Amino acid sequence: MKSRRSFIKQSTMLAGVSFLVAGRGRWSPALGFGVDAASIERFRSKLSGRLILPSDADYDATRAVVSQNPETDKRPAIIARCKSEQDVLRSIDFAHENELEVAVRSGNHSFLGWGTCDRGIVIDLSPMKSVTVDPASKTALVSTGSNAGEILASTARFGLAPVLGECPTVGAGLALGGGLGWLSGLHGATCDNLLAARLITADAKILDVDDRRNPDLFWATRGGGGNFGVATQFQYRLHPVGGVLAGSFIYPVKLARDMFRAFRDLMSIAPDELQAECQLRTDRGGQFCVEFVYSGDLARGENLLNQFRKIHPPDHDSLKRRAYADLYTMGDWEESWKFEFLKATYVERVSDELIDVIVDRFAQRPLGCETAFNFDHYMHGQVCRVPENATAFSLRKPDAVQLGFWTQWKIPTDASRCMPWVNETFRLLQPYAGGRIYANYMASSGPQAAKSVFGPNYERLVAIKTKYDPTNLFHLNPNIVPQSEHE
Numbered sequence: 001m002k003s004r005r006s007f008i009k010q011s012t013m014l015a016g017v018s019f020l021v022a023g024r025g026r027w028s029p030a031l032g033f034g035v036d037a038a039s040i041e042r043f044r045s046k047l048s049g050r051l052i053l054p055s056d057a058d059y060d061a062t063r064a065v066v067s068q069n070p071e072t073d074k075r076p077a078i079i080a081r082c083k084s085e086q087d088v089l090r091s092i093d094f095a096h097e098n099e100l101e102v103a104v105r106s107g108n109h110s111f112l113g114w115g116t117c118d119r120g121i122v123i124d125l126s127p128m129k130s131v132t133v134d135p136a137s138k139t140a141l142v143s144t145g146s147n148a149g150e151i152l153a154s155t156a157r158f159g160l161a162p163v164l165g166e167c168p169t170v171g172a173g174l175a176l177g178g179g180l181g182w183l184s185g186l187h188g189a190t191c192d193n194l195l196a197a198r199l200i201t202a203d204a205k206i207l208d209v210d211d212r213r214n215p216d217l218f219w220a221t222r223g224g225g226g227n228f229g230v231a232t233q234f235q236y237r238l239h240p241v242g243g244v245l246a247g248s249f250i251y252p253v254k255l256a257r258d259m260f261r262a263f264r265d266l267m268s269i270a271p272d273e274l275q276a277e278c279q280l281r282t283d284r285g286g287q288f289c290v291e292f293v294y295s296g297d298l299a300r301g302e303n304l305l306n307q308f309r310k311i312h313p314p315d316h317d318s319l320k321r322r323a324y325a326d327l328y329t330m331g332d333w334e335e336s337w338k339f340e341f342l343k344a345t346y347v348e349r350v351s352d353e354l355i356d357v358i359v360d361r362f363a364q365r366p367l368g369c370e371t372a373f374n375f376d377h378y379m380h381g382q383v384c385r386v387p388e389n390a391t392a393f394s395l396r397k398p399d400a401v402q403l404g405f406w407t408q409w410k411i412p413t414d415a416s417r418c419m420p421w422v423n424e425t426f427r428l429l430q431p432y433a434g435g436r437i438y439a440n441y442m443a444s445s446g447p448q449a450a451k452s453v454f455g456p457n458y459e460r461l462v463a464i465k466t467k468y469d470p471t472n473l474f475h476l477n478p479n480i481v482p483q484s485e486h487e
């Protein structure tokens with residue numbers, strides 16, 4: 001998914017407020033949710049972070065998620081902004097004592113708004129930020145409130161980078177769901193580069209997991225979503241990075257069909273060093289954009305992309321040598337929208353017919369909504385060489401892509417015009433999808449969706465879920481239903 005979010009988090013929150021407040025009134029949590037005020041005060045006194053309640057001025061801004069729309073517009077009873085593992089432990093205890101639904105969030109980017117819930121408790125890890133780099137072992141120890149931009153900023157000082165996603169504000173959910181980014185062709189998924197983690201389980205135990213300690217849980221943590229506990233710490237393997245060749249070519253919309261095909265043909269023979277995304281979008285009057293990052297011998301990269309340049313000379317060309325650390329500032333997106341509804345589908349082969357459906361569907365977009373189609377994370381290289389049962393993340397088919405599409409709008413009432421287009425597009429694209437789903441781009445939830453996410457690893461994950469979270473406390477995620485709930 002695009003790096004267009006570097007700037008939007010705050011604006012989304014603010015934009016979300018008017019939409020949300022307009023929809024519903026205020027109420028007292030003590031009256032509205034059956035959690036008594038004395039119990040809340042006891043909880044507050046033990047927390048080093050802040051408790052945010054519906055009566056607080058920043059409640060609406062804090063409860064909002066990044067993709068704000070009527071389906072993600074939820075009102076939790078309590079938001080616990082955790083500053084320490086002790087805060088997380090106390091939040092879990094409080095949830096048990098008061099029988100509250102639990103939502104866990106780090107970067108808050110879940111399409112389906114899993115970082116919030118109605119009438120429950122949000123365990124918000126975002127205040128837990130720290131990154132400690134060990135340049136000698138090329139590793140980083142990261143608190144899971146740190147987002148991708150913050151982690152790269154710390155590691156880049158040592159000429160090192162983790163394998164993270166392409167958006168700086170995405171958080172820990174990325175590694176838990178797999179994690180695909182600019183370096184995945186060379187070094188695999190984010191979860192392939194996770195060396196250890198620390199989890200707080202549903203029974204409020206702190207567990208260190210790696211190849212030796214709780215190896216079953218370590219396997220499941222790498223791709224199994226937030227099913228098994230609250231992750232508070234990750235240790236990442238880092239890779240030396242220096243200069244890269246990066247930037248975008250922009251074309252008029254009328255070339256979209258040709259350029260989608262050219263993009264597919266380029267990526268089907270791309271070296272591991274090259275990753276690229278393309279997008280057909282309405283902003284700036286409509287354009288087709290291809291964004292490249294080449295992380296290898298730069299002269300070879302220039303030669304390769306010069307061939308692509310010749311297919312159709314782009315209207316705008318920003319490809320140049322840059323520092324890897326600058327990639328998160330590469331996007332130049334217009335900030336003209338307030339609400340958003342997005343879905344994605346994992347496509348195993350990009351056919352000409354699929355491209356035709358996309359281009360035709362783009363032409364049928366609802367007027368007045370910003371609209372885009374993206375091909376993200378073309379699967380090739382190292383990420384596809386890892387066996388599908390090596391970690392819980394099994395989507396490793398060469399030549400597959402994530403096809404994302406969304407609408408954005410400014411006025412709350414436009415939701416009813418913009419959202420149905422996304423749902424209908426999703427339906428029309430299903431004949432071209434292979435039946436699998438990427439955890440990080442889930443467009444629907446439920447047991448069938450989870451089976452599509454985990455494929456051959458599903459049964460093994462059910463056993464691990466049953467062992468560590470038998471009552472399914474952590475279920476706002478690509479949810480694996482424990483055995484007890486099957487019976």
Ligand SMILES: Cc1cc2nc3c(=O)[nH]c(=O)nc-3n(C[C@H](O)[C@H](O)[C@H](O)COP(=O)(O)OP(=O)(O)OC[C@H]3O[C@@H](n4cnc5c(N)ncnc54)[C@H](O)[C@@H]3O)c2cc1C
Binds near residue numbers: 103440
């Ligand atoms: C703009 C945008 C760009 C994106 N770019 C990429 C990309 O380049 N590559 C890619 O692979 N994906 C990408 N994604 C998808 C992204 O990886 C997923 O949405 C991911 O789940 C977000 O993680 P988060 O921590 O930001 O979100 P959250 O909404 O906070 O969490 C997402 C899920 O993870 C769980 N979770 C989060 N933190 C924890 C924790 N510490 N412990 C236990 N469970 C936790 C939550 O409960 C929820 O189920 C993008 C999404 C967006 C919206």
